Amino acid sequence: MKPAASTRSQPHHMPFLQGLLPVNAAQLPHDIIAGLTLAALGIPEVMGYTKISGTPTVTGLYTILLPLVAFALVGASRQLVVAADSATAAILAGTLTAVAALGSKEYIGLTSTVALTVAVMLVIARIFRLGFLADFLSRSALIGFLTGVGIQVAAGELAGLIGLAKEGHGPLMQLVSVVQRVAGANYPTTLLSLVVLAVILGCKRLAPRAPGALIAVIGSIVASGMFNFAGHGIAVTGDVPGGLPSLFVPPLHANEINQVLATAASCFIVIIAQSAATARAYANRYNEKGDDNADIIGLAAANAAAALTGTFVVNGSPTKTEIVDDAGGRTQVAHLTTAVIVLLVLLFLTKPLSLMPAPVLSAIVFMIGVKLIDVKGMVELYRMQKDEFVVALLAAGVVVFVDVMHGILAAVVLSLIAHARHSYLLRTRVLTRGPTGHLIPHHVEPNLLAAPGIVVYRFEADLFYANTGRFTAEVLKLANEASVPLRWIVIDATEINNIDYTAGKTLIQLGAELDRRGLGIAVVAVPTGVRHELDRYKALRISGTHREIFATVDEAIDALRDLPPSTSASAPPPDTKPPGSPAK
Template identity: 30%
Template sequence: MQRFLPFLEWLSDYNKRWFSRDLFAGLTVGVILIPQGMAYAMIAGLPPVYGLYASLIPLVVYAFLGTSRQLALGPVAMDSLLVAAGLGTLTITGSENYIAMAIFIAFMVGTIQLFLGVFRMGFLVNFLSKPVISGFTSAAALIIIFSQVKHLLGVDIQNSNHFHELLTNAFVKVPETNPFDLAIGIGGIIIILALKWWNRKIPGILFVVIFGIMAVYFLKLPMHGVNIVGEIPTGLPHFQVPRIHLKSALEVWPIALTLALVGYLEAISIGKSIEEKNREETVDANKELIALGASNMVGSFFQAYNVTGSFSRSAIHNSAGAKTPISLLFSALTVLVTLLFLTPLFYYLPNAVLASIIMVSVYGLIDVAYPKSLWKYRKEELIILLITFLTTLFIGIPEGVVVGTLLSLLLMVYKTSKPHFVELGKIENSEYYKNVDRFGSAVNVRKDLLILRFDAQLYFGNKNFFKKELFKFIQRKGTALKCVILNAESINYIDSSAALMLVQVIADMHERGLQFYIAGAIGPTRDIIFTSGISDALDKKYLFVQTKEAVNYFEHTTIPSEVSARVAYENRRRKIDD
């Protein structure tokens, strides 16, 4: 049962002393989650109460199915912006239809994540490389920050998912700025940053919310045009099946897929980083997909839009001492009490305060250190980061992810099509064979012997490069060359196209009167050698475990030991034949 219900793993070993820690951590995160959830719902274009709905049922589901002990689930800025960006491209009339589509997207995100988890396809997220994630996240953070300028200025600014349009629209409206809204927003930012600098354990967000509500109420700021949240419905979300239409699914599936992968990536990266910090291993990638998928699917039946792990709240959750996901139940309980009894208290909450919370929370997502490191060591990856960043900023958020991912894959294919291919030589007074270019005069290079190492899999994309470079090396050696040894330690796979090429190369070698040996082939590569026809063109006695054995055989026809021969010839076909 533990395979399907991860909570049974920690529940059976639950220590009573952990309860107070889980209680404190859960209440702390719950208090922060309430204003953050409402703020992030505003980013998604939803009424603030939907941020509270998304902070209730999904947390309960994850508490029983999640494998991370400290991950804090709920609405996040990045995914909220993706929802707004995706729905902004559709023709939707009326707020009810907009809300229905946002909830339907959560259902689709959950369905995709659940499908990927059941079929153990969590590896797909690996195709979102670090440069793509960094560029996309930084650009999205800037868009989120500037999308809140309208609340900071207290004016009605036309929203957009394009950075330049946000800037232009805001600049035009600057003369209409409400000084009270601006003062509240700037004050909120300063207070949150100051308290965070003074003591990170102080919930600055909560202080700003309280001060903002008190200032608006006692100073009667709505009379001065200050925008407030207004009435928030009291009561729990009711059960309702999301409106499922084939037409809607076809329209939103690209954004749902993006949200499913990005949300999973956020959750798994947070879970793994906390796991490393705490020196414990509990996170299971595919179970996390199932937990996130179930949280989003079940949540969508209770009017929740999509959720994932939060960087900031998870850090607070961990530092507050959370030991198990029971703490999430206390966070959900805090939200439940708020929905039942406390929503009238948020009537006078100024939008500028929510804007200040969003701006401070999102600012930390802008990554400057990573591009600097790429500038020093990986300029080609920096180019991918910058293209992803600019595409996301000026063209669109989904387009940024797609373009960045395609460029990453293109770079990977290019790198594997022209991999590291070097000549090796024996280092004086040793048994080591190393790169001739790297070790220079310390390496003994022979005219009658060519030793090469190919540092990649051999497949259709690089077989022509291999053949071309191989004969370049042979041509440089001239007529004195007698033997070529291929060090295959780094070759972990040979496809059918490359195997056919190798057979032809071996035949060509023999026609030229050259010997050809293979040394250091690992198990999977040996299997391919014996099943693809390569062993028919190359007698198995020319397969060696180590390069030095191949050299000894060339020099003295020294037959390797019985153990060495058994290792060199070991393959699956041989086992089947035996």
């Protein structure tokens, strides 16, 4: 059981180093061990991501060098690990190939340009405090999107597992291509892939803390050197540049601007949503105050560092964050430790990496893809919330059958549609007085009175353009279909926190329509902000009528019980139209 208490010994108010300070001496050894663990598990993983992104193997190592340091110094989260990510890597490969060949020098330069563009977008998001945008990509849509990415990633590595070149566009065509060419599989490559998969899965089942991928990488490199895998038809990584990455500003040509912006925008959405969700989860776990907007600056710094060192977009990684947390890491000291290990690998160990067999990376990436396929999450959605399961399924389908960029757009649009649907399909009630004197809610039906001549109608959502039609229709239904005498319709607006322009005009029109019928309208328990909006729209200020705002339903009933709705039926203002007609 992980402790729920905060690891901070005292508050830290600096705008940077929030993930590092104050340093807890007792925690320091645990953070260092967690950093070593992250290096052991993360290095093979980020190298695998380069197969997804279509960039040189060494660029994967670059994603957990300066970007990791940049976020540790500038970001606010003490736990979030920022590094290469499968979703953003897949977006790059699925979009930039429209303007450059995968793996070409131009393509690699474009991946860095996208990272720099993402950094600029993140800075703009911070200036305008847009951290809340993370809330508009629903968890169900994200589950579907990542499941689709997982299927795409896993299908894309099937050919590499058996020593064939990848062919076909999209997961289905790639799968068909592998099945058609399976007779031409390279048997040594296939055998090696099976051994690597067995090692990874065996470690996961028998020794979950053991770095199965790292064991497979080291073992395969040793075997490749001893038995000359390259001479037996097994492809190897080839030369991996050593030393520190060169610093440069990535180029951008006019004919590439649209594609770069579209790709960066897709990555931006995933980064905002996934990073914020992960950082919030771990801040809550350890009773720490999160800061989405400060983390956005950290993510911007990390992506700028990635761009300037020739690598691709980085993102807050849920899996790597959990690796560090599970190993006992509680601050960004763990991530700085990982960066030191990566630096040592770049300076002294890139030559052995050149002997690494290609099918080893294919096996690692295949397992990454399988892990992204969230069967448990999809089943849970189907069991608990079938409409959100449909959202997840549609998002996954767009990724699989179209592409990743349209998949993220579909995820966002479906999330907004789901949000609008929940706002539109709100709950409304009519309140009556029970035998004990308490108010009892009922479905909206006429002739349900809270007191003689008084109907109380409760609207349980913000009133805006999309639901004003329902609001008007239900209030008029109560008035039109009543078979008992009515004098007042009381709107219980306890749950209404905002009224937009369309809704304000609708209230004016509705009041005028009720005036024609000799009925009064009153409002109950409106929050201060909405009271101000009602006054601004003058929704309750009509000459010759008695309209006011009450604190409670009981107060409204007591005040209106013996009060006539108006001294005289007033005509509607000259610019008032019947309810439902367009407002001026």
